[in-house]
Amino acid sequence: MEVHRYERLWIAASLLIVVAWIGTVTWGAVGPPGIQMIDDAGGTVDAGAIADSDYGATDTFREPGVYQVSENHYAVYVVARQFEFEPGSAAAIEVPAGSRVTLYVTSPDVIHGFSVVGTNVNAMVIPGQVTQMTVDFEEPATHGIVCNEYCGAGHHTMAGTIEVVPADEFEGGDAA
Amino acid sequence: MTFVEEYPDDAKLIRACFAVSFGALGIGGLFGLIQALHRTGVFQGFVSSSDYYTVLTGHGVLLALVFTTFFIAGFFVWAVTRSLEQSIAGRLAWTWFWLMMVGTVLAAVAILAGFVPGLGISADVLFTFYAPMAAHPIFYIGAALIIVGSWIAGANYFLAYRRWRAAHPDERIPLQTFMVLTTFLMWYLSSAGVAVEVVVFLIPWSLGLIQTVDPLLTRTLFWYFGHPVVYFWLLPAYVVWYTILPKLSGGRLLSDPLARVVFVLFLLLSTPTGFHHQYLDPGIAEGFKFVAMTNTMFLLLPSLMTAFTVVASMEHGARQRGGKGYVSWLRSLPWDEPAFVGIALSGLMFAAGGFSGMVNAGLNLNYLIHNTIWVPGHFHLTVGTAFALTAMAVTYWLFPQISGKRLQLKTAALVQPYLWFFGMTLMSNAMHRAGLAGVPRRTAEPMYPDTPGVVFEGVVGGIGEMRLQIAIGGTLLFVSLCLFLAVIGATWLAPRGGTLDVNGVIPEPLSGAEAAPRVLDNLWLWTAIAVVLVALTYGIPLWAWIVDGVLTPGSPPIPV
Numbered sequence: 001m002e003v004h005r006y007e008r009l010w011i012a013a014s015l016l017i018v019v020a021w022i023g024t025v026t027w028g029a030v031g032p033p034g035i036q037m038i039d040d041a042g043g044t045v046d047a048g049a050i051a052d053s054d055y056g057a058t059d060t061f062r063e064p065g066v067y068q069v070s071e072n073h074y075a076v077y078v079v080a081r082q083f084e085f086e087p088g089s090a091a092a093i094e095v096p097a098g099s100r101v102t103l104y105v106t107s108p109d110v111i112h113g114f115s116v117v118g119t120n121v122n123a124m125v126i127p128g129q130v131t132q133m134t135v136d137f138e139e140p141a142t143h144g145i146v147c148n149e150y151c152g153a154g155h156h157t158m159a160g161t162i163e164v165v166p167a168d169e170f171e172g173g174d175a176a
Numbered sequence: 177m178t179f180v181e182e183y184p185d186d187a188k189l190i191r192a193c194f195a196v197s198f199g200a201l202g203i204g205g206l207f208g209l210i211q212a213l214h215r216t217g218v219f220q221g222f223v224s225s226s227d228y229y230t231v232l233t234g235h236g237v238l239l240a241l242v243f244t245t246f247f248i249a250g251f252f253v254w255a256v257t258r259s260l261e262q263s264i265a266g267r268l269a270w271t272w273f274w275l276m277m278v279g280t281v282l283a284a285v286a287i288l289a290g291f292v293p294g295l296g297i298s299a300d301v302l303f304t305f306y307a308p309m310a311a312h313p314i315f316y317i318g319a320a321l322i323i324v325g326s327w328i329a330g331a332n333y334f335l336a337y338r339r340w341r342a343a344h345p346d347e348r349i350p351l352q353t354f355m356v357l358t359t360f361l362m363w364y365l366s367s368a369g370v371a372v373e374v375v376v377f378l379i380p381w382s383l384g385l386i387q388t389v390d391p392l393l394t395r396t397l398f399w400y401f402g403h404p405v406v407y408f409w410l411l412p413a414y415v416v417w418y419t420i421l422p423k424l425s426g427g428r429l430l431s432d433p434l435a436r437v438v439f440v441l442f443l444l445l446s447t448p449t450g451f452h453h454q455y456l457d458p459g460i461a462e463g464f465k466f467v468a469m470t471n472t473m474f475l476l477l478p479s480l481m482t483a484f485t486v487v488a489s490m491e492h493g494a495r496q497r498g499g500k501g502y503v504s505w506l507r508s509l510p511w512d513e514p515a516f517v518g519i520a521l522s523g524l525m526f527a528a529g530g531f532s533g534m535v536n537a538g539l540n541l542n543y544l545i546h547n548t549i550w551v552p553g554h555f556h557l558t559v560g561t562a563f564a565l566t567a568m569a570v571t572y573w574l575f576p577q578i579s580g581k582r583l584q585l586k587t588a589a590l591v592q593p594y595l596w597f598f599g600m601t602l603m604s605n606a607m608h609r610a611g612l613a614g615v616p617r618r619t620a621e622p623m624y625p626d627t628p629g630v631v632f633e634g635v636v637g638g639i640g641e642m643r644l645q646i647a648i649g650g651t652l653l654f655v656s657l658c659l660f661l662a663v664i665g666a667t668w669l670a671p672r673g674g675t676l677d678v679n680g681v682i683p684e685p686l687s688g689a690e691a692a693p694r695v696l697d698n699l700w701l702w703t704a705i706a707v708v709l710v711a712l713t714y715g716i717p718l719w720a721w722i723v724d725g726v727l728t729p730g731s732p733p734i735p736v
Contacts (some may be wrong), residue, residue, distance in 0.1 A: 001433040001691050007484055014480035018473045021534060025469060028540040029462075035540040037455070039462040044729045082734075092628070110309045110734050111391060113547050117614040117630050120543035122456060127308055127391050128729025129458040144630030148547035148616035150302055152309065152736055153226035156619045159627040 038123050042104060042130030050079060050127075051108035060130050061106055065175025066095060069102070074173055078105045080112040080125045082152050088145055088160025095162065096170035097140045105131045113148035116162065124149060137164045179258065179577040179680050185265035186257045187578040192273060193250025194571065194578075196280065197243050198664060201564075204238035205657040207231045212603070212650025215622055216643040223291075228620035229300040229736075230290035236303030237287060237319075240409075240559065242280050245322060247567050248412045249276070249329045252356045254574065255415060256333045258680060259350035264336040272328035279321025286315035300736045302618065304402065305378070307394045310733030313382040320374045323367050330360035348689040349697050351432055352419055358439040359411040361703050362404060365710065366447045369400030381733060388730025392459045393721045399450035400714065403472075407446040409559045411439065413526075413566040416519060417486050419682055420570060424516040425493025425509055429685035430485055433692030438485075440696060441478040444706050445471055448713035455542045464717050465539060471713065472537040479530055486523050492686070514586070515678075518569020518593035522562050525600060529557030532608060549622070550611020553604045565596050568660045575667055576676045583677065584666035588659045595656040603649025606642040609634060613642075 003011075028035050043060040055063045064086045067075045074095055079086045087093050095101050105114050105125045112125040116135075123131045147158035180187040210231050213219040223231055249272070257264055289297035289312075299311035305319075333356050337349070349357070377389045377397075422429045429435065451468035454460055491505055499505030510516045532554040535541050545551065576583050583589060613632040615622050624630040632639050695701065 001693060002687060003434065004430070007431075007434070007481075007488075010484045011477070011481060014477050017480070018476050021473050021476075021538065022470055025539045025541075028538075029466075033540075035543070037462055037465070037540065037543075038458055039465075040459050042458050044459065047729060047731050109731075111306050111395070113616070115547065115614065115616065118633060119614075120540075122543045122546050124454075124456045124458065126395070126458060127731045129392055131458040142629040144624065144627055146614075146616055146624060146627075146630060148619075149306075150229065150232075150618045152734075153229060153300070155229070156225060156621040159624045159630055161627060161629045163629075 035120070036134055038131060038133055042106075042132030044128055045106050045130050047106075047108050047127035050106055061104060063175060066093065066172045067175050068173035072098065073100045073102070076101055076103050077175075078103060078114070080105055080107045080114060080147065080158075082109050083147070083154035083158040085114075085145060085147075085158070085160035088162070089158070092142075092161040092163040093145075094170065094172050095137055095164055096167040096173075097137060097164050098167055100134060100136050102132065102134045105133075110151050111149050112151050112158070113146070115146050115148040117144040117146060119143070122148070137162075140164050140166050178580060178676060179254070180580045183257050183263050183265070186253055186263050189265040189269050189273065190250040190253050190578045193246045193253070194575070194664075196277065197246035197250065197567075198661060200238040200242035200246070200280070201657065202661055204235050204243060205654055207235035207238070209650055209654040211235060212647055215620060216647040217621075217623070218643075218647040225620035227291060229302065230287065230298075232618060233290070233300050233302050234284075234287045237283055239564075240303050240405075241283075241319070241322060244409050244559070244563065245276065245326055246280075248408070249273075249326060251412055251415075251567075251570070251574075252329070252333060252359075254578065255352040255356050255419075256336050259352035260336055260340045262336060262340065264332055268328065268332050268335070272325045272332060274325075275328065276322050276325030279318045279323075279325060282314045282318030282321065284318070286312045286318060298736055304398060306398070307378060307381070307389050307391050308731035308734045310382055310735050313379060316374050316378045316382055320371065320379070323371055323374075326367070327364065330364060333357065333360060348692065348694075351435060351685075351689065352415060354436055354697065355411065355415045355418070355439050357699060358443045358702070359408065359415075361699060361706070362411070362443045362446050363408050365443075365703070365706055366401050366404030366408070369397045369450075370402075373397035373401075386727060388727050388732055390721065390725075390727060390729060391731050392457065392729075393718075393726070395457070396450070396454065396460075396718070396721075399453040400447070401450070402453055403450045404446040406555070406559060407442050409563040411442060413522070413563050414438070414482060416566050416570045417482065417523060420573065421486065421516070421519050421523075422489035422493055423682055424513065424519065424573065425490045426497040427489060427493030427495075428683040430488050430492065431687040431691075432685040432689045433687060433696065434481060434485065435685075436689075436692055436696040438478040438481050440702050442475075443702050444709060445475045445478075447706065448709045449475065451713070452537055452539075452542075455539055456546050460717060464713070467713055469537060469539045471709075473534075476530070476534065483523075483527060483530075490520065512590060514583075514589040514593060515569050515573035517590065518565050518572070518596070521593055521597045522565035522569065525557045525565070525597065525604075526562035528604075529554055529562060533558070545611050547617055548611035549607045549615045549617045552617050553607025553611055556600060556604050556607070561596070561600050565593060568596075569593055571660075571664060573678050575664060576678055577680050579668065580672045580676070581667050581670045582674050583663065584670050585659075585663045589663045592656050592659040592663065595652055595659065599649045599652030599656060601649070602645045603653065606637075606645035606649065609636055610639065610642045610646070613639065615639070615642075 299315035499508030
């Protein structure tokens, strides 16, 4: 089979692009940027227990709220349900600036999204699974959260807020 | 002799498929217009925001499932009949047609009943129908019948090939039939996933025969099918680009062997990629996502090879027509022929869609755009233009041959693809940019004025300008669609006879099938390798979820 010289060059260049793309993704994941990605670290959970607010029955999820884990590290447990984030919608999630925050999010009903607008903090929330992601909040700011997976007739009303407050004004972190 | 004179039964079958396909296109397109005006806030008087999702489900299912599958099934009847030179329309053919038809009616009734609250039937679950959100059982049964019908259509093509092979033991598989068969092998392998999801899990679950399903498992089965399905749409467009576009350009295909290589690569690599739709899912280890990412990136290769062949074949055609120079040969192409214009412009848009697809496939870049309106911006270039505009354009060429009628309203037919291209340029560029700003997809009201902190900042341009472009673009696309339906409708109603401007003769490629290694035609071998690749990609995670309980962690149905 004869392949024209130009086409051979084209195929070689195409393969180079493919490999280069894989290279950039690998570099972003394991190189200096070290972009944290969603995996199976959060474990599974009984969606029925979440629906009944029976958080004591699970060992992968806790009563929704903000918990201090260590000096600059907080854990935030969020329930995403039709059509609100708890906490987040009725009351903002409050965390101090300059902290590292690990979010644990799950759903008692249908699949939801958890997207912090204008950032790459973005994840799916699936009943039976706990979505775990760690985020550094450097500066005081007000961030919006939207559910970006269709979850029912009120989907477009499902949103919330993360308030990153100056560290010396922060008074939460003891949800338990 | 025209196709309709030689194969009248097949021509009738193709016309029936096209009638259903274009009917779905019209309704689905109208729904698209309603969405473009509603979610941009330009006009929200058609439906309430909660009924928006009924419209959105109809748009997705009617266009991505019904319009595509019926068009492909009919178009492949033409390709197989023409290239094997035998009629394939018979009892089996009408069986699959009617199965798909019944499936379409059931699914459409379930969706449209959502507009009438008193009926108690709803299927506002969108094209992806993720559990635990539950539709009425007839929605799932309808979807299953469409898939099963398409399988029987595939059997129809394979049986025709077997008859042909018995009479031609040593010949190479004719190129168009080769493309149809490899496309359908890929389709059998990948649609098995959604078939298991729907038949084993969702139908019994929606009927109350089983209490729970595992949302992550069913979602994974969906995406096992949900990415390769885009190649099920794309490859028929490639059949057009490889075998018809060179002729319409005035020349011939450069290389038959490389066309076969491209289709084999799609058979091998299309299916083990589905996890790239689940990059942001919990419960899936990063390694499996990484493997899907590399497979997806290698799928760029056959598409980039196609880009070369399409442009080179057009250049060859232009030079046959007297074209000169490095780029000025472009002027010698038939820019006043609607079929050529539509196919060429859809190829150009597909190139742009390919680049935004590379961003989607980037495991880490994806976090920025996942479930934003960037994603529909992307696939309106691919399935919404590369497939849809190619399908419309090739119909201008094919319909006279399967009906024996001259194409009517030729001016409208010529304006139509240019208008589609312009409207899609407005809509898609704005959707991509709005997605970069974080605006979500699949929502009736994307602005969240009452929530502190939700601010969408455009990188280039403002949100108001983007929303206007989406609304204007969507309107122009609907006008273009109406032009298409008017042209085909007028042609359908026109009397038979007169000389057609088109014929179905396809010139031999410059480098013919005899130059292709025989192993390329070994469909058993390629299928076996494709199955092994799927087992390597999906075997471990699926096995882990199955041994921990097929129905756990479980969720009961949540009606919508």
